[in-house]
Amino acid sequence: MRRLTYENARGERIVFYLSPILIESLTGIGEVDADLQGQKSPYQDGETHLDVILQPRFIDLEGSILKTDLKEMKAYRKYILRVCNPKLGLGKITLELDGDIKEIFGVLDGTPAFPERGRDVWQKFLITWKCPSPYWRDPNQTSESLQSYVGNFTLPFTLPFELGVSGSHTTLFNNGDIPASVRIDIQGPVTNPQILNKTNGQWLKVNRSIARNEILHIDTTEGRKRVEIYRNGRVYDVFGYLDYDSEWIKLDTGANEIEHIADAGDSNSLVAITWNSMYVGI
Structure with a gap:
């Protein structure tokens, strides 16, 4: 099972799972960039390792609104835009993956994107969160x-x-x-x-x-x-x-x-x- 719940600073929540808001692709939940810190002395081959600094985590979610009725589709678009508002600052992302539950805090890196539907029956969307701290947290203290x-x-x-x-x-x-x-x-x-x-x-x-x-x-x-x-x-x-x-x-x-x-x-x-x-x- 793969289910992501986002709760903004106002306490509004949205669940990305199956119907009606389907997760099609989710990246950035495991991998995160690292900055290797080192120093080099004169005439030294290579360098001396000092530390590793993890960069902020970026989580990208691609999905679809599984509604064919235009009125319902527009209502879900407005709902996603309302909850996933970058002006609200940090929100909480809770991820349930294969029986494991972890949470992290992130801010929207721009508003959600809704590509032109073209011949697609469903409305696709793309959401990106930037998590200043890259670490996932156990929700159970x-x-x-x-x-x-x-x-x-x-x-x-x-x-x-x-x-x-x-x-x-x-x-x-x-x-x-x-x-x-x-x-x-x-x-x-x-x-x-x-x-x-x-x-x-x-x-x-x-x-x-x-x-x-x-x-x-x-x-x-x-x-x-x-x-x-x-x-x-x-x-x-x-x-x-x-x-x-x-x-x-x-x-x-x-x-x-x-x-x-x-x-x-x-x-x-x-x-x-x-x-x-x-x-x-x-």
């Missing part, structure tokens, strides 16, 4: 709790994890092909909380006291980095309290030993870490 306390506090937000009981350290496993950014939620009371990834040496610390009725939220995702406090249903920006030497920690591929420490309150606070595994292709 993984959450692990490090620590909790007993109390009657009611969360002001519906958080993407279950509050469980664990120790002050744990091992998290990233199934993806590349290091994964994380979302960290710490519920007070705690003073100057710090999260360490002992596997890769990265650490992150916030120099602030978190009250019992507060939740500290940290997102290390590129383009969405944030440090916030949730309190009484409101969100407060506390980015300035991030320790100067902190790193935007990630989970390496495979096992990661994670530890939570603090100047005070680490035995009473709750810590949860959430991530989505990332893949180079599907």
Whole structure:
């Protein structure tokens, strides 16, 4: 099975599958261009390899509107143009392929094209998305709790994890092909909380006291980095309290030993870490 769903920034969705909007060709879902980084010394044969940088991913979809009635055909053309509007910015592409489901964010590289029908019974179309990040993401996020306390506090937000009981350290496993950014939620009371990834040496610390009725939220995702406090249903920006030497920690591929420490309150606070595994292709 090959089914692609596109959801734009307004929450409007369109499904490309069989009838009435058929996928005829889909390219760019696996292959992506790479820029090989190297350096060359005087009189050196060849060069020294430094790194590989993946370029943005381009996904091309060719399909047909399986309607012969002119009125219905025009309605589906307008529907495709409305949902696949490049002025709306990034949207979410979800691909179901042979039982596997992955998602990626992309923007339309121009409006959808509708070639002249000529003698064709059906209306063909061509859509191209540019995905700034080339990596496919597992839509099912993984959450692990490090620590909790007993109390009657009611969360002001519906958080993407279950509050469980664990120790002050744990091992998290990233199934993806590349290091994964994380979302960290710490519920007070705690003073100057710090999260360490002992596997890769990265650490992150916030120099602030978190009250019992507060939740500290940290997102290390590129383009969405944030440090916030949730309190009484409101969100407060506390980015300035991030320790100067902190790193935007990630989970390496495979096992990661994670530890939570603090100047005070680490035995009473709750810590949860959430991530989505990332893949180079599907």
